[in-house]
Amino acid sequence: MNARTRIVVIGATSGIAEQCCRLWLQRGPADLVLVARDAAKAERIATDLRVRGPGSTVEVMIANFVDTADIGRVADATTAAGPVDIVLIAHGVLTKQELCADIAACRESLEVNAVSPALFAEAYAGHFAKANHGTIAIIGSVAGDRGRRANYTYGAAKGLLARYAEGLEHRFAGSGVAVVLLKPGPTDTPMAADHKAHGRRLASVEDVARTIVRGIDARKAVVYAPPLWQLIMLIVRHLPRFVFNRLSI
């Protein structure tokens, strides 16, 4: 195993992913590949990370996240350049539920939040299986734990990822490959600006990223961030339907 950690981040412009990268560089030199859709945004983040970690390397790769050929190309190229220790699959969009009444928008949400991350996970699973090494970390959401009227399209997509991660974890049990599903609660990132406007309390992105980085280190199968959400979702999942359906949560 190489001494420097080699990390690929899919959706590197997401607020949580960016904070995770800062934490990884804080710990020592690492080699990061930032995979993103928006080149200007990704370059801004890469520049910042290079200033923060002068002994590290930060590379940017632009990809179309819903293009199967592109997904394969990213996975092939990043693993061909050297063994990857961690792939963090972090991309997603929080589509408002009302907008999903337009089934084209609904499809886009499902593709970006469920199909695309699952395909990235599958592509890396193939490479990691051959190397018998690597951690596949997927950002799911507490919203995936139970469907709710407020965001069931997003929640269903994240739920698909939970099942996918579970299956991969079963596949790789006892091997050198680990699968970690991360479930953040509402977090103070640009994606959640709408939550904030409604005055909801949001976890700080720094805290969430710290929990995620620790969870990946520990190779835990499921990590809630902040950890309190594990308890909250345990209750929410077990509320009987006649109670749940009366709640506006």
Added chain:
Amino acid sequence: MRPVSSWGRLSATPHDVVELADRDAVAMALAGRTPGIALGAGRSYGDECLNPGGILWSTRGLDRLIAFDEARGILRCEAGVVLRDIQRLMIPRGWSLPVVPGTQIATVGGAIANDVHGKNHHAAGTFGDHVPALRLVRTDGETIECGPGLRPDWFAATVGGLGLTGLIVEAELQLRRTPGPWLEAETLPFAGLDAFFRLSEESATDWEHTVSWIDCTSGANVRGLFLRARPSERGAARPWRERQRVIPFTPPVSLVNRLTLRALNTAYYELNRRRAGPRIVHYEPFLYPLDAIGDWNRLYGPGGFYQYQCVVPPGPGPQAVRDMLAAIAEAREGSILAVLKTFGDRQPPGLLSFVQPGVTLALDFQNRPGVLRLFERLDAIVRAAGGRLYPAKDARMPREMFETGYPRLPEFLPYRDPGMSSAMSRRLMGS
């Protein structure tokens, strides 16, 4: 719309908060939607960063570093970068911000807009003294690069300019070499203002950081603790570990009140007196003790609190401080956070910079009936002594006191961005 409070928590009015995240798209974000004001970390105490019912441009998403010139120590970054982030990153690499205020959890933009000072003012000047360049975006879309040597008039207006000349988007910061995170520190108990001024003078050349905590219940014959520190090559025997605590909720009444005031001050004095003498400390707990207690401003209860910070010139300074402390003790007001410090003779770079040569007194006051009357008495003492108040801390100074305290205001006004307006600018400048 969401409720926004400044650090003093005196109000929580709804604001239309616009999150800026892309430094190249700021002009677009500002266009057409005015007036508004920039909101950084929200660490100013009064109404400087508030615009009730209107727009706030939040710079918290502008928190990226842009370049670091390792040879010259010049860091270029976005305006929303928090000072603590820079310190924690750069001190292990042998560089440090030359000036940091009493909290590290302020943004670069806020530090410039208030031309903040630290406990080392006598040695290092103000924050604006170490800014070789900054980029300002005006609400009409114009971008202005300025610095002490480049459009210096714009620079002088923007440093200490309360965010009113445009939105500060980026800045270059001149860092300086540091041997590391350790300080050689000393705590010296003193009695009486004469002793304070003697210690300040004695320490000015050899000690980079000096500040005094005072017991505001002790009146004109004040007792206090004089703290001084300087960078140390030597580290402590044990490594420092951050211990972050947080005040989890706002208590229904202020925990600092007339009943607890004297006891809290006596306890603080006695506890720290025992630790007197020289020691090696980490810079964070020594210089920014309150940063270790998240949301400490909740201690003052739902009503919030005021901070009163003034500076008075050296001649009339000692008598003015004596008179103010007597008035405060007589009114039985104040808190455990009372600070006294002498400034150096260096003139600050901004037209509206707060610092001037002399002595500065800063105290917190729980927001309760009567405290505004006490402020009027203190105002009279400050004005008679030729002093002024610090806008970063202010929520209530009368407009004519601002005008007499800041005689260069007429020079500043032509540089204002007509699309920038805060509750403070309307209160103190009429628009």
